[in-house]
Each structure stands twice: as structure tokens, then as C-alpha cells.
Amino acid sequence: MPYIRANTGIVTQINVFTVPQGGQSALIETLREAAEFASSTPGWLSASLHKSLDGARVVNYAQSENRESARRVIDRLREAGFLDRNKAFGEAHPGLYEVIFTLER
Secondary structure (H helix, E strand, O other): OOOOOOOOOOEEEEEEEEOOOOOHHHHHHHHHHHHHHHOOOOOEEEEEEEEOOOOOEEEEEEEEOOHHHHHHHHHHHHHOOHHHHHHOOOEEEEEEEOOOOOOOO
8 A cells, every 4th residue: 555645755656658559458467476576575564556548548556665775676677578568568757756745635
């Protein structure tokens, strides 16, 4: 379950993929496999996948305990070949973020 609270030190990797028409399902399957693989990495917290309603994008929202843990997850995925596999399905736009504000009902 994602943890969205300000000022916790948790690092969120948000990766927006642009995919060709009909390409969402294949990318989502690969990202699901990558998340399951990464989940055993120390410091990994969660992963959530989102698909756009227009079929053009997939968003991967993954959280780690801190920046070092996020780097460890990314390095492990790279070494296992997941980052190269994802490139075959669409163009990635990754970034690391921290939550600075939330407002809830």
C-alpha cells in the first residue's frame, strides 16, 4: 500500500511511460514482474501501476524507505535486465520525488 505522507523521508519513483496504441498490457505485465522481483530488496515499500484511460500512458509509482534504498532497487532491476526490457514497450520518463504536502478529506 502506498504511503503518502509529507516529510517522512520516503522516496517515490514516479515513472511515466508513453506507449504505442495497444501497448499498455504488455508493459504492465513487465512492470508487475519487475515489482514482484524488486519487492525482496531491503528498503522496498510498495509499487502501484496506473494506466491512462486514453491508452497512451502507464505510470509506475514505487516507494522505498529512503534514497539509498531507492538506488538499491533501481540497481537491482538494472542488473536483472528489467530496465532494458521496459524500453521495448514505451518511452520512460522517470524521476525520484518526496512528498511535501497532502490534503485529505
